[in-house]
Amino acid sequence: MHIDKLEKFWIWLTTITAFAATGVLGFYALHLNIHPPSNVETIDSSRLHLSKEFNENNLGVKKNADGSVTVTLVAARYGFFPSHIKVPANTPVKLRIASPDVLHGFHVPGLNFATMVIPGYVSEVHAKFPKTGEFFLLCNEFCGLGHDHMWSKLTVTNK
Amino acid sequence: MEKMHGKNLILANMWVAFTFFMVAILLGVFQVLSRAGYVPGLQIPELYFGSVSTHGVIMGFVLTTFAIMGFGYFAAVNSLKMNIPHKWFGWTGFIIALTGTLMAASMLLSGQASVMYTFYPPLKAHPLFYAGAALLVVGSWFWAFHMIWMMNKWKKENPGETVPILMFGTVANAILWLFTSLGVTLEILFLLLPWSLGWIETVDVGLGRTLFSWTLHAIVYFWLIPAYLVLYAIVPKEAGGKLFCDEMARISLIMLMVISVPIGMHHLYMDPFQAAGWKLVHMVGTLLVALPTLFTGFTVLAGLEIAGRLAGGRGPFGWFFAVPWGKPVVLAGMLSLLMLTFGGFGGLVNASYSLNALVHNTQWITGHFHLIFAGTSIIMYFAFAYYMWPKVTGKELFSTKIALWQLWLWFIGMLTLTLPWHYLGMLGQPRRISSSPYPEVVREGWALQELGMFIGGVILMVSAVLFIYNLLRTHGNTISVAPAFNNVECLNPAARMPALLNGFGFWTVLIFFYLIVGYGYPVLQFFLMETHGVEPWGI
Ligand SMILES: [Cu+2]
Ligand SMILES: [Cu+2]
Numbered sequence: 001m002h003i004d005k006l007e008k009f010w011i012w013l014t015t016i017t018a019f020a021a022t023g024v025l026g027f028y029a030l031h032l033n034i035h036p037p038s039n040v041e042t043i044d045s046s047r048l049h050l051s052k053e054f055n056e057n058n059l060g061v062k063k064n065a066d067g068s069v070t071v072t073l074v075a076a077r078y079g080f081f082p083s084h085i086k087v088p089a090n091t092p093v094k095l096r097i098a099s100p101d102v103l104h105g106f107h108v109p110g111l112n113f114a115t116m117v118i119p120g121y122v123s124e125v126h127a128k129f130p131k132t133g134e135f136f137l138l139c140n141e142f143c144g145l146g147h148d149h150m151w152s153k154l155t156v157t158n159k
Numbered sequence: 160m161e162k163m164h165g166k167n168l169i170l171a172n173m174w175v176a177f178t179f180f181m182v183a184i185l186l187g188v189f190q191v192l193s194r195a196g197y198v199p200g201l202q203i204p205e206l207y208f209g210s211v212s213t214h215g216v217i218m219g220f221v222l223t224t225f226a227i228m229g230f231g232y233f234a235a236v237n238s239l240k241m242n243i244p245h246k247w248f249g250w251t252g253f254i255i256a257l258t259g260t261l262m263a264a265s266m267l268l269s270g271q272a273s274v275m276y277t278f279y280p281p282l283k284a285h286p287l288f289y290a291g292a293a294l295l296v297v298g299s300w301f302w303a304f305h306m307i308w309m310m311n312k313w314k315k316e317n318p319g320e321t322v323p324i325l326m327f328g329t330v331a332n333a334i335l336w337l338f339t340s341l342g343v344t345l346e347i348l349f350l351l352l353p354w355s356l357g358w359i360e361t362v363d364v365g366l367g368r369t370l371f372s373w374t375l376h377a378i379v380y381f382w383l384i385p386a387y388l389v390l391y392a393i394v395p396k397e398a399g400g401k402l403f404c405d406e407m408a409r410i411s412l413i414m415l416m417v418i419s420v421p422i423g424m425h426h427l428y429m430d431p432f433q434a435a436g437w438k439l440v441h442m443v444g445t446l447l448v449a450l451p452t453l454f455t456g457f458t459v460l461a462g463l464e465i466a467g468r469l470a471g472g473r474g475p476f477g478w479f480f481a482v483p484w485g486k487p488v489v490l491a492g493m494l495s496l497l498m499l500t501f502g503g504f505g506g507l508v509n510a511s512y513s514l515n516a517l518v519h520n521t522q523w524i525t526g527h528f529h530l531i532f533a534g535t536s537i538i539m540y541f542a543f544a545y546y547m548w549p550k551v552t553g554k555e556l557f558s559t560k561i562a563l564w565q566l567w568l569w570f571i572g573m574l575t576l577t578l579p580w581h582y583l584g585m586l587g588q589p590r591r592i593s594s595s596p597y598p599e600v601v602r603e604g605w606a607l608q609e610l611g612m613f614i615g616g617v618i619l620m621v622s623a624v625l626f627i628y629n630l631l632r633t634h635g636n637t638i639s640v641a642p643a644f645n646n647v648e649c650l651n652p653a654a655r656m657p658a659l660l661n662g663f664g665f666w667t668v669l670i671f672f673y674l675i676v677g678y679g680y681p682v683l684q685f686f687l688m689e690t691h692g693v694e695p696w697g698i
Contacts, residue, residue, distance in 0.1 A: 014453040036428040038435040044691040109587020114516045116429045123431040140520040140589035145204040
């Protein structure tokens with residue numbers, strides 16, 4: 001088989017680049033523990049309002065004993081509930097979110113805070129916000145005719 | 160006038176592809192207009208989401224599948240210099256696929272299937288939509304088996320000979336398609352169709368999405384491989400050069416075929432129901448599949464350089480100006496590579512396990528796949544049409560000048576459309592919105608980009624009209640040309656191609672095992688844990 005010298009060089013160069021990229025991302029993942037929001041946990045979406053965690057009275061922001069914060073949200077046609085949440089900056093935040101109806105997307109532009117919300121499953125995202133300010137949650141997955149109108153507010157306050 | 164064997168079958172497939180393409184283009188223009196909000200009365204969600212769904216299904220499934228089938232028959236007849244055995248077999252596939260397309264299209268156009276081309280359960284479409292989509296896929300399997308059959312027949316009749324690269328790649332694509340289309344077919348047959356008919360009450364959305372992701376990545380290579388094949392087998396030849404290295408081309412095609420199927424979970428990075436470890440495994444494959452594309456870029460540019468030097472170009476860059484850019488297929492090759500380069504950078508961001516959160520489901524994604532699909536791939540479909548139409552019809556192309564304008568307009572239009580989209584995505588604009596009724600601070604910086612999107616969309620429509628016009632007029636052209644086709648020559652032809660690079664037996668087994676590794680447990684897990692299905696929802 002004949003492979004030209006220049007081509008061999010290119011093959012090596014690109015292969016090393018690809019492995020380097022894999023290495024960097026692998027380092028972030030395995031060493032710094034930065035992962036996409038995976039959470040294999042099921043829930044009965046049709047009975048969400050009856051569940052202990054996602055019933056109306058349990059939603060919102062809660063402070064935990066260790067100083068961290070848990071946010072429990074429901075994403076439903078066409079809003080995030082409760083519709084305005086306030087979380088402190090520089091504090092570990094755990095978001096738990098579920099949908100009683102169809103697919104939704106949860107995304108806060110400017111904060112890289114995002115997950116899909118899939119009926120039948122509970123999404124969980126961990127974050128820590130470095131800056132204070134007003135942000136917006138946009139639903140970024142097509143969820144029905146009112147999809148465009150599905151957004152709400154997130155305020156990051158001083159600690 | 161000499162008539163090419165298989166002419167009717169090739170042209171029937173091509174015209175179905177391009178007729179639907181034109182419909183989808185018009186829908187696309189409506190969508191950019193609606194999103195930009197220039198005509199407030201036009202912002203009707205029912206219309207917009209119906210339109211997006213139709214545009215996506217037509218461009219992704221109909222245009223591509225039929226054009227690829229037409230391409231495949233052209234490649235087989237010409238590169239193997241062989242007649243199509245049992246043509247009725249190809250016609251059967253064509254009719255099944257067309258029936259399915261018409262079923263799905265009628266549901267889409269009547270607003271009964273506005274569930275996006277990704278199906279999105281628990282949104283429910285009319286059962287005829289799912290059945291139609293399944294038939295389209297089944298019809299294409301006839302084509303895939305026909306390609307494998309023709310290559311094997313030729314090998315039997317020509318023992319020891321090297322399968323021409325055009326046919327080799329076409330069969331690689333057929334095998335890739337058989338494996339990759341299985342995911343969506345399983346989703347339709349076992350989940351969506353019985354569910355939409357009311358035979359089963361609920362579907363597991365996680366399982367449905369996992370099966371769809373199995374199809375969703377490699378389908379992009381199904382669309383892209385014909386474009387690469389034009390770059391490998393037709394562009395260097397038309398430019399007056401040679402294929403730089405036949406073996407490397409084959410290795411790239413095999414890598415695309417083997418690696419691209421079990422990596423679809425990068426579409427699920429943001430989904431909860433798959434463990435992070437699996438996403439990481441799929442990311443490694445995703446980054447590796449960039450390699451054959453990088454090899455392709457090298458080989459094609461080298462082929463063009465050979466052409467430029469043979470034409471008298473000197474020095475490190477002189478050859479570039481000696482390449483015959485006045486030939487549509489050569490020009491398209493260069494424009495395609497440029498868009499592939501831009502799109503490839505964006506793709507690395509999407510593929511990055513931890514960076515994906517920045518762009519997921521934003522307009523960036525729409526920008527990315529329009530560059531790779533509508534840009535890189537479809538411009539080569541145009542180029543291929545310009546190349547093959549005279550050969551198939553025996554009539555000279557109506558206007559080379561219009562063809563060159565058309566290609567430039569497509570390139571410029573695509574960049575005008577997609578660069579603003581990338582930017583909008585970074586600003587956080589979601590994809591698939593019919594309007595943007597957000598607070599002013601959220602919309603900051605969007606207006607100018609949306610203007611770019613609108614202008615880009617209009618340029619693309621003009622380009623598409625020129626394309627169709629040119630092909631239609633070619634049928635009526637009175638100047639005849641001979642349907643001669645010659646396989647590309649290689650700079651250093653292999654005396655005898657190693658069996659591994661001249662057939663697919665070993666590689667097919669390898670895909671099978673890789674697929675089990677990549678998707679075995681992620682699919683199985685839904686049967687091992689207690690899941691809760693979801694009932695159908697309307698839009
Ligand atoms: Cu939503
Ligand atoms: Cu993909």
